[in-house]
Amino acid sequence: MSVVIRQPGAVLTDHLFQVPLDHTAPNGEQIEVYAREVVAAGKERAELPWLLFLQGGPGGKSPRPLGRDSWLDRALDDYRVLLLDQRGTGRSTPATRQTLPLRGSAAEQAEYLSFFRADSIVRDAELIRRQLLGEQGQWSLLGQSFGGFCTLTYLSLAPEGLREALVTGGLAGLRSSAADVYRAAYPRVSRKNAGHYARYPQDVEAVRRIVEHLAASPAELPGGGLLTVPAFQSLGMLLGAGGGSDTLHYLLEDAWVRGSAGLELSDSFLAGAQAKLSFADGPLYAVLHESIYGQRSVDPGSTGWAAQRVLAEFPEYDAARALEEGTPVRFTGEMIYPWMFETDPALRPLQETAHLLAERTDWPDLYAPAVLAGNQVPVVAAVYHDDMYVDTADSLATADAVRGLRTWVTNEWEHDGLRVSGGKVLDRLIRMVRGQL
Incomplete structure (x- = not known):
């Protein structure tokens, strides 16, 4: 039974999902992925569009909300938000110095962790989407930093699951080693x-x-x-x-x-x-x-x-x-x-x-340039001028390579603009993706 918690202005519901460690072997070993649903108080039963949030990292757990704090205050005006603890993080099946030795040798641990990249995170999200929204349901996606990298992978592997995508400081170089x-x-x-x-x-x-x-x-x-x-x-x-x-x-x-x-x-x-x-x-x-x-x-x-x-x-x-x-x-x-x-x-x-x-050699590709070139999903991205963590030139080149992607280049905020702007960064992206800017 899901645990429901009420905070000032928000209602939080726990979700726990069983997903395959290796999505190419769906009947093989299973791990747990945790997600927290957040909805504005009073809107619990409203028919709201879903917004999946993918955190930065890699290896970063989702934010732990304190009511309608940070960017959530803006998001909860319009969306039912799902904060995903990406596999290995937070309340999902953990991968740490304490748990990984249970896998066996270092080689066995490395093989296990090879399934913890963006492609697996996206496939987890798709399995969760189908469970929560149904096979034909679509959700919006907000990707911060590494979450933006995952967004590009999502647009490459499963664009049919997305109604729109918003990226903050996370347009990776598609062809950068x-x-x-x-x-x-x-x-x-x-x-x-x-x-x-x-x-x-x-x-x-x-x-x-x-x-x-x-x-x-x-x-x-x-x-x-x-x-x-x-x-x-x-x-x-x-x-x-x-x-x-x-x-x-x-x-x-x-x-x-x-x-x-x-x-x-x-x-x-x-x-x-x-x-x-x-x-x-x-x-x-x-x-x-x-x-x-x-x-x-x-x-x-x-x-x-x-x-x-x-x-x-x-x-x-x-x-x-x-x-x-x-x-x-x-x-x-x-x-x-x-x-x-x-x-x-x-x-x-x-x-x-x-x-x-x-x-390790021969890592599978994470992006499909041909699919991105024919993209049909509305995508907007905040690109922070001279971002220390993600190269601006790479970001702009990627924006050109994804059909229909619109950018907002700004030096008003650094890489953490989504978190520290009091919802201003998210509000601008929402208005952009709706064609209001």
Whole structure:
């Protein structure tokens, strides 16, 4: 029996679905996928169109609503919303350091996780759509970031299930390999670094001082992780979000405390770094991150830790060199590196599994360019100018490749505009897809 919860302005209903691990073997092993239905209070029995929300990630669980908060406030005016915990996340059958060893060897774990990409997520959604709406029912789709990547896969594999699609910060390059993605990403991250240091010039010296300390003595984090120089640099992940530069600055200004042995990194700084760096709440983000770019028709080889390989082409990110030359130390961005599976306790047991996925070749294609070129589904997308996480040039090229796709290019918001705009981003996209703009 479904659990129903009432929050201010909203009614929430739990749904749990059995889906095949491998959709090509529908009678084989089954896993659970959880979804939360959200409807405006007073509209529980209304005939409302459904809006499926696909979260960013990969490996991100759906938002946990607090009534009509964030973009949901706008969505609930018009839709019955389904917040999907994509397979392996949240209340769906979990895939973590605690559960994956139950699968057996690292090779068996890697094989299992090969079914956790966008194609499987879309097929889960289609099975759920048919159960909730009937065979001929259609729903609207809202994809944020990686959820936008999944939207392109949905338009490629099962467009008949969609009445319209809205994408925020998630138009992937249809023909971009993992190496292509990172080769374009590092210069964008450099621009975000420059913007941060222009806003907070005092952070140039603050960062250099922390890096000098960590180079001599990596710090233990409260959760048992290790804060090394590369781990500290990866806090640059923050720079792609609205307010992220400010968050980073406030973390840095709290870095030092005078203890019995003299100046040392403060507990509050280390706890703050731990909160930003740990993958305990979403290990699949790290384990599967590069595999979301694997497509045999683009690159039949492995992704091969592309972020680490491509980093060698950008020596300006070498912290030791920056210290020697007296230049600002650059933070990295949304990159996953093999050393993370050594420094993060949530990832250490998955190190061999992650290596096997990085070495895997011949990933099935996720997009069908010919189908997208003949697309009949109304699609609109917010493309954030100089988005740190998704390349704007790739996004615009993809927009040109999907028939009828309309874009709104804006520098008013960063990558998290959907979440922080108070519904303004979603409202504009809804008006666009209805032809009101």
